[in-house]
Amino acid sequence: MKKEEAKNPQRVGPNQELSGSVLRIQPTQAFGIQTSNSPKPLKVINKSVGQKYEVKSEGMTENNMWRIMNASYYLLNQTNPNVPRSCWLCLDIRPPYYDAIGDLGEATHSSNPNPPQCNWGRDVGITLTEVTGNGRCVGTVPSEKLHLCSITEKVTPGGKEKWLIPTNNARWVCSSTGVTPCLSLKLFNVSQDFCIQVIIVPRILYHSEEYVYTRHTVAEYDLTKREPITAVTLATLIILGGTGVGTERVASLVRQSQEFTSLRVAVDEDLTRVEQSITALEKSLKSLSEVVLQNRRGLDLRFLQQGGLCATLKEECCVYADHTGVVRDTMMKLREGLEKRKRENEARQNWYESWFNYSPWLTTLLSTFCRTFVVISVRANLWTMYF
Structure with missing residues (x-):
């Protein structure tokens, strides 16, 4: 057994403002992880994903977040079947929202001007702050990120090949362009930029x-000393589940599974929504920076004889272009979802339970009436028994 110091996750991407330092607490719970020396394929345990333990989604709208959670559950069962079946999978409300694991799969060179593997249509490159493991790298990797690379592939710009396509279900995350489906060898600067081949998984806490029962049943004023919070992510469990076959091969084993393909599709859709929101926000900020802070209509009337405010100030007139429709549409969908869920909850309630939703005084009146009725009934029964 070889003991090595664990490397901290690194930030890879064009956004220099994001910090990769996240407060982490070492897990205090022991997992039954397979650590056999002989390489064995990871298999799905049928009893864990059978009808009895299948994740149910009755009464929930089929959204992308639920698809990500469902696919993560099946992927966790495949890569780490010894993890208990009954558990809580939680989405962290604090960024980062994605983890990346280095992948050593073979990259493909292509001379096709538009390879079908490259699903373009994205303008913004997402920066990943949590990149771990060992992957295949290209370009000039800085010294502080060399531990992320097990293989550094040499590329020759200006050759016949135009694209470097990552392996199945993997992505390139580059220092200048962020997450990208394909690497353009024509535009890639070998001396200044670098890219790492990774598989992207959502940041889900296990x-x-x-844990949840203890966390929510102990009173706030209870001063009992408790264990620190266990924060184990999905990416950590995937890596731990592959210790028996070597951490270098776990990404390849995960990449070939159907469960990870479903998760990758859901993550791609979620990343597309994030990129669209960033693009809309960028347009709003650009429009806002061009706005002259003025009461346009009133000041134009005030300086009408001089030809208007812009002519008086001898400055160009700017018009604010509103691109916040995405926010309004999102809030509208949120309100519609809340109203739909409210109607579904009311439909599932019994006739006597729905009474308490009309008015607060009705709750007090019914409680008082029931208490009085019970007291009278008990006294009448006692009177009949003794007299």
Whole structure:
């Protein structure tokens, strides 16, 4: 057994403002991880994904977040079947929202001007702040990120090949362009830029079944000393589940599974929504920076004889272009979802439960009436028994 110091996750991408330092607490719970020396394929345990333990989605709208959670559950069962079946999978409300694991799969060179593997249509490159493991790298990798690379592939710009396509279900994350489906060898600067081949998984926290019960049943004023919070991510469990076959091969084993393909599709859709929101926000900020802070209509009337405000100030007139329709549409969909869920909850309630939704005084009146009725009934029964 070889003991090595664990490397901290690194930030890779064009956004220099994002920090990769995340407060982490070492897990205190022991997992039954397979650590056999002989390489064995990871298999799905049928009893864990059978009808009895299948993740249910009755009463929930089929959204992308639920698809990500469902696909993560099946992927976790495949890569780490010894993890308990009953658990809590939680989405972290604090960024980063994605983790990346280095992948050593063979990259493909292509001379096709528009390879079908490259799903373009994205303008903004996402920066990943949590890149771990060992992957295939290209370009000039800085010294502080060399531990992320097990293989550094040499590329020759200006040759016949135009694209470097990552392996199946993987992506390139580059220092200048962020997450990209394909690497353009024509535009790639070998001396200044670098890229790492990774598989992207959502940042989902794993908790045992007892954790949530203990966390939410202990009173706030209870001063009992408790264990620190266990923060184990999906990416950590995937890597731990592959220790028996070597951490260098776990990404390849995960990449070939159907469960990860479903998760990758859901993550791609979610990343597309994030990129669209960033693009809309960028347009709004550009429009806002061009706005002259003025009461246009009133000041134009005030300086009408001089030809208007812009002519008086001898400055160009700017018009604010509103691109916040995305936000309004999102809030509208949120309100529609809340109203739909409210109607579904009311439909599932019994006739007597729905009474308490009309008015607060009705709750007090019914409670008082029921208490009085019970007291009178008990006294009448006692009177009949003794007299």
